[in-house]
Every structure is written in C-alpha cells, then in structure tokens.
Amino acid sequence: MFSNIIRRQIFRGLSRTLPQFRQFHDDFTNNPDELRKKLAPLKKFQVFQDSEQIILDVEEERQLREQQELSGEIQPLKQQRIIDMDISLERGLTGVFEIEEIVKILRKENGIDICVCKVPPELKYVDYICVVTGRSHRHMLGMAEYIRRIFKLKRHKGDVLPRIEGANGRDWMAIDLGNIALHIFSHAARVNYDLESLWALGSQYDEACNQKEDENLGSLDKYSIYLEDLKPKTD
Template sequence: MFRLLRFKNLRFICNRNVSNKNSNVSDNQNLGNIASKYQVFRDEDSETILDVVEERQKYARQLEEIDIRDPFEGLNLKRGKTGVFEIEDLVNALKRENADSVFVATVSPQYNYVDYICVVNGRSHKHMIAIAQFIRRLFKQKRHTDDIIPKIEGESSNDWLAIDLGNIALHIFSKEARERYDLDSLWSVGPDYDKENQKKDPFTEILENHSFFLQDLQPADPQS
C-alpha cells in the first residue's frame, strides 16, 4: 500500500541571505512565510493507492456482494424422454420468460411432424427474440451430445419466430400477427372451423357468384 502526498502550489523558494545582517531572522518568521505559501497535508488525510493484489481482492469482494441469479434456477435441466423438452418443461420455461397466452395442441401422428404445437406471443420484437434465445440456451443445457441445436427461424421478421425442438414446434408471434394467422384455431379445431382457412380465394368467389350464367349450358353431343 502506498500513500499519495499532495502539495498545493509546489514551489521551492530559497531566499536566504548568507550575510551576517540577515542571519538574525527568527525561525518563527521563516515558518510563517512557508505556511503562507504551502498547504500542509497530514498522512492520515492522504489518498490510499492499492497495489495490484489489493485491487484484485477488493474487486473479488465486490463481486461476492452482487446477487447473480441463475437464469435456469427452478427449471428442469434433465433431458426429456420424448425429446429434449417435455411439453410441461417448455411451458414452465416460457412462463418464466413472461411469454403471453401460451397455447399447446397435440398433433396427430398421421402428420408425421411433431408431437406438439406451441404458440405464444411476445410483448415486443425484443421480447420475442429474448424468449427464443432463452429457449435455445435452455435446450443446450438439457440436450445430449447427439441432439442437434435448433436454429431460430424468422429472425428477419418482426412478427414471427419459430424453433423446431424435435418433438415440439414453437411459434413466437407478435400480438397482431398471432391474431392474423390464428394458428390456435387451425391446430385446435381443425381447418373446417378455422376462419382463416375458410376464407375464399377472390377469383373463386367471382366464379361462384356468376355461375348462374352457365346453369343452362349442356355438354356438346359428340354424335351431332
């Protein structure tokens, strides 16, 4: 440890006359002149400078005082049996990240796709990305060495992100895009009741509205 000594207006002026005439100047006068030109600092008032080892020890103590929360605390870090994630583990992780309106639907085995579709929406684009990145990080913690780390699809979009978790397809929408595409209805009640799927193509609708012009037409008689 070192002590830093500071001086105010550090100037040394030696104006002592060696002649016998001025040799009788009292010590008190000399001290008074010095005191008027310099500020006196006591050792206990000086700034403390730590050496390298002491600085490291101080920094380590500061880190110990900081409460660093484990981002995966309370979550199941073991790999699931049907996939890296069991659907319950994924839902818990999504709720941890404050994902809104978590929706889960089973997928029929005949599609040979995934076991579950999971749909959520984020509160902002930044929140959507944070959800996707957290699920991917958690996947890395849970996976076995032969499990392929999934990519985040749709990163160039502001409204939709998706991650193929193997046995679960996770879709992360903005609130507006989720209402527009309505995957919840498509996968829960089927295409026959999905309002988006039931929308007709404008060209087909035109043909149907004008089909009465063709009602009286009969196929040509090939023998005539």
C-alpha cells in the same frame, strides 16, 4: 487542533451517558423498536470492518468467478439462472424438452396467452404445437434465444441445435424442438394467422384458412384474364 480533540472526547463521553435520542418516526408509531428493524435493511451504506471479506474490483471479481466455475466450486451464471428457475438440465424422455418445461419457461419469461395443441400421431409431424405472444420484438427474441440456450445445455450429442426461424422479423419466430414446434408471435400477427383454430379445429373449420383459399382462387382468375390479354391477336 488540540481543542477539536478535546471536543471529540467530550462528545464520546456524553454519547455513552445520555439516553438515545428519539427519531422522527418514533412520534408516529406505537412500537419504535420494530420500526427500526424494518428500516435497517434500507440503509444504503455499511461501515466496513477490517474483519470483513476483501473487496475486489470488477476485473478481479470476474477472474475469481471464472476460476471457481472451472474448479466446479460454483455454477456458471447461465446455469445458475436455470437452476434458480427450477428447470432440470437433464434431457426429457420424448425430446430434449417436455411440453411442461416449455410452458414453465414461457411463464417465467412473461409470455402472453400460452396455448398448447396436441398434434395427431398420424400426421408424423411433432407431438405439440405451442403458441405464445411477445410484448415486443425484443421480448420475442429473448424468449426464443433463452429456450435455445437451455436446449443446448440439455441436449445429447445426437440432438441437433435448432435455428430460430424469422429471428430478423418483427411479427413471427419459430423453433423446431423436435417433438415441439414453438411459434412466437406479435399480437397482430397472432390474430391474423390464428394457428390455434387451425390446429385445434382443423382446416375445414378454420375461417382464415378457407378465406385464404377463396382469395387465392380469385387471384388465379385475375391472372388468367391477364394472360388472355397478352395473347397475340390473329386476324
């Protein structure tokens, strides 16, 4: 044991007097000092110093954060994420959301092919129809729930918290935000329903809408023939 102590002291003395050893990457760069600065943040471990902040376990850290949130020292995690996304928690003028805010949120959440159609005021429905495509059912539900969560933080007492229609479905979800009707589709369902053509061009120019009318007429004709066959025969 005594010999190990002597060896450590000798090694410490040599490390102070000998020049710094070259690292492997030094042979392949013209500026080793700059390379070391770039590689410094990549170190996985850090030497703990007594002067540093006390490390808490998971439960202690959770309790500390709850106390700080209640005292107002820090923002709750949900609100902090919204602030990080640069989204105002104040209610909009035309509704809880302005259409620009919805588009910003959908873009941040990686919504695909966002489309906005302005609805004529004489229809007395909503101000805008917003259509977006999700990559998967999980992605679709995540966008819907996140918008509903922000709605809850922005709304006033008189604003009714909206429901997510079709939350259990895998192809279509909708949220009535008051001034905005948001439709979240899978790729296949969006192509099938083609709401953009319906609201942008009108039903008279929408091929899908006219095709459905023809199919409905055909179904009624078949149903009438079926009823004729059920009539009792009178001789």
